[in-house]
Amino acid sequence: MNLHPDTHAAPATLTHEGEAILFPPLPYDIGARADAATANPALQKIVSSAARLKDTGRKTICPDVFGDNYNAMRAHAGAIKQHTLDHADHYLEQFVDHATAAGATVHFAADAEQANAICLDIARDEGGRLCVKSKSMVTEETHLVPALERIGVETVESDLGEFIIQIDGDAPSHIVQPMIHKDRTSVGRAFERVLNVPYTEEPEALAAIARDHLRDKYRHADLGITGANFLVADTGSVVICTNEGNGRFCSSAPRVHVVVAGFEKLLPRCEHLALFLKLLARSATQQPLTCYTHVMTGPRRGAEPDGPEQMHIILVDNGRSEILRAPSRELLRCIRCGACLNACPVYRTIGGHAYGGVYSGPIGALVTPLLRGLENYRDLPHASSLCGACYEACPVKIDIPRHLIRLRAEQNRQRISKASDRLMYRLWGASLRYPVTYRIAGFMQKLMMRWGARRHGTLEQGDRYRDRGWIEHAPGPLSGWTSQRDLPTPTASDFRHWWRHRDGDRP
Ligand code: SF4
Known part of the structure; x- marks a missing residue:
């Protein structure tokens, strides 16, 4: 009938x-x-x-x-x-x-x-x-x-x-x-x-x-x-x-x-x-x-x-x-227990509807873009702090953080991510490649953050290890970082300096 x-x-x-x-x-x-x-x-x-x-x-x-x-x-x-x-x-x-x-x-x-x-x-x-x-x-x-x-x-x-x-x-x-x-x-x-x-x-x-x-x-x-x-x-x-x-x-x-x-x-x-x-x-x-x-x-x-x-x-x-063929095969192990969602600080903050798909949380941040197009969900692989709590929780040991990083790299490779993001990651990668560029980048970052704390936050004076401050409002595209939290600034001195002079120097 x-x-x-x-x-x-x-x-x-x-x-x-x-x-x-x-x-x-x-x-x-x-x-x-x-x-x-x-x-x-x-x-x-x-x-x-x-x-x-x-x-x-x-x-x-x-x-x-x-x-x-x-x-x-x-x-x-x-x-x-x-x-x-x-x-x-x-x-x-x-x-x-x-x-x-x-x-x-x-x-x-x-x-x-x-x-x-x-x-x-x-x-x-x-x-x-x-x-x-x-x-x-x-x-x-x-x-x-x-x-x-x-x-x-x-x-x-x-x-x-x-x-x-x-x-x-x-x-x-x-x-x-x-x-x-x-x-x-x-x-x-x-x-x-x-x-x-x-x-x-x-x-x-x-x-x-x-x-x-x-x-x-x-x-x-x-x-x-x-x-x-x-x-x-x-x-x-x-x-x-x-x-x-x-x-x-x-x-x-x-x-x-x-x-x-x-x-x-x-x-x-x-x-x-x-x-x-x-x-x-x-x-x-x-x-x-x-x-x-x-x-x-x-x-x-x-x-x-x-x-x-x-x-x-x-x-x-x-x-x-497609997922079975791609390097993402491991994701199909999922037995839908939800443990990675419960463990995830991002999921606990934004809830499941923010992921814009049937699957939410860390596994959703991977599966949804793979099922419905990486170009359609370019934010999702970034909806993670990569803290690893999801991996620790997963009963079938899906290495979720590794797959999130892989999808981010894939977005860069396919030029799906924003040009400004790609430039930033390229500069970041270059700075990590050699000790000298790493040091210069670290020094510049520290200068900028301390300047930011003076201008848009607090910078408490103390000794070289204790003059910490907070940036309450980061400028321009960095403002997203401080919309929900303050950003701590580095101290005037740094770890390498302390390590070289550690005998009796550290309080
Ligand atoms: S913890 Fe693992 S098995 Fe459970 S829902 Fe998340 S990815 Fe799937």
Whole structure:
């Protein structure tokens, strides 16, 4: 049965202003959103405290549980993913063979349009009218929900965070905690406005309202869409990890289950899940395991009491093959745990929407330009202090800082970066090449900064090591540095001088 928009209009509760947040006009300039975020202390407080809490939890629980083996386990997990990506064609073939043998239908989608077209065809062919969907980053990439609604399939996000985002016309801002930027008050207001319930900001009451609403949708849904945390090659299984059980409802209650996943989710063998499930849960939510882990191999068989009649698996490329070919292959190891976002001081300051894409934080600063064009996101590889916290947090040891530097170099090579930036980096590089130029550059920099501190800040007099000052307003193009912070000036003396005269000279 073909559905027509007129026969089953999407309810007014499903709004998509959020699309504009994830898909801004290109080329994207991070400046306006980053400025707005840094000028919003309430947003910073919410995002920063939630992310810090998760980061501190991960730092405590991972070494506590894994002990000295933690780094070895990260390295091992990284090596398994790297091996799988190095032999992606082999494992992909294995996965397709086993999934097909188990009764699933596997589709390949080269890009977002194709992925959506396949899903819409399934919905039309099966007469889908109501779809329940669990969290899936790939479907955000492909704009699947609006596409389904355009053909009249009401599509309801069932992950609590995504549900709130959906009814509030917002967009997710974190891979694992999509509504990290929202507080209880805004959730209560959205429920009152859209679901027509009395205002409350009690978490239990809000969860109960959402549960009532969603239970009804599960009962009547004829289409269920999920993502996949892992695809197991040697069994053809799809694995999804959730904490709310919504993934189970979406995959089992409706007659047709559609899995939409990037092919990088592959793991060679079922036994590898033991390592990855532990690392994922501890890195993402600091749990031993997520509350629900579903391993699904094909649709319902024979006399089995539940499960879908049909299972479709759509394997999406949408730019991943390019990443697989390029020196960025390592990035496809990502298991979307969100730990690098929580650890990142830039993410904690500007939040996820400032990144202007589906993926935010350090991994988003790499993946978004690679998926949607380096020339379209030339600020993102620079949205990092290169402190290395993301690398320390990553359970599959993706060397994010190294890739950020590589993308910056690539921007220079392709002359995508600003001419003034290229000139500055060239001069900087030249000054670092020889000791004499390094010393001259250091001396000049010190003179300029001390002059700047006298003119635009403070310079406290003290002895040669203590006459520090601060530049409060740097001039011209350097003003960005001091718009959020003061810049410390060097002392009158320097390290080399102190080192030569260190005996008894340093206070
Ligand atoms: S890059 Fe690493 S830390 Fe960041 S989301 Fe992916 S797996 Fe997690």
